[in-house]
Amino acid sequence: MEPMIGSRHRLPPSDREPVRVGAVSPLTISEWPGRVCAIIFCQGCAWRCRYCDKPELVSVREPARLGWQRTLAMLEARRRVANNVVLGGGEPLVQRNLFSAVMQLRERDFQVGLHTAGIFPERLEKVLPWLQWVALDIKALEEDYLATTRVSGSGRKAMASLERMLASAVPSECRTTVHWQLMDEDRLIRLADRLAAMGVRDYAIQLARTRGNLDPGLENRPAPVNTEALWKEIGARFRRFTVRETTRPASREVNQGFAVP
Ligand code: SF4
Secondary structure: OOOOOOHHHOOOHHHOOOOOEEEEEEEEOOOOOOOOEEEEEEOOOOOOOOOOOOHHHOOOOOOOOEOHHHHHHHHHHOOOOOOEEEEEOOOHHHOOOHHHHHHHHHHOOOEEEEEEOOOOHHHHHHHHHHOOEEEEEOOOOHHHHHHHHOOOOHHHHHHHHHHHHHHOOOOEEEEEEEOOOOOOHHHHHHHHHHHHHHOOOEEEEEEOOOOOOOOOOOOOOOOOOOHHHHHHHHHOOOOEEEEEOOOOOOHHHHHHHOOOO
16 A cells, blocks of 8 residues: 655655756556556766666656746646656666655645666665555566666666565556667567566557667667567567557656746
């Protein structure tokens, strides 16, 4: 059961800027399946995925582009249209005070979702009870992670996060971003097998953008010939299976969605 939000959770003034906001998209239907929501793109990430399509959000040194209080004011102004807020990025959990951000949103009666790559399993565990939904990006078989994230040990972290997410009662989606230079059919089927065996029920494939990636050396490899058969084979392992043509909006579009009240 979800914990109660009470006065003991009121935050000290020092937590009034809990995250660095890189951008905000105030209204979207594509970031939380079935819900109209706003999304806050937190600045900074600890990994350097070659296919990352928002390179401007990766640096942890980049200053905030929008203050937290102003972000909250913008969300409040639109809450009749979107009472759901997704914390995305970048990697939201790279922000040490993300818990405070979640609490401030919950205190204002927003429903809160999280996009994460599972980089910080312990931080994820701390915020999980306060969330209404989580989307966890599982990028590859654990042993293949380094080729995508360029960070050793990243697969172990992601799997530890997946275990915590599945052990919680929070509705969740597991998703894999596929770039055909970094993934092949055999590996994708083996990954789907592994995820299904771990207890994943809702799974999505997101086809990576092939322009504007963090690694400009990635080639635009064509998809395998019979992807429909591949999706059918993978989808049979899950209760719900979705294929999305692209990941989140490209950086240019993120900035177009950036709104200031
Ligand atoms: S794809 Fe996600 S986890 Fe990877 S570098 Fe980009 S923001 Fe970080």
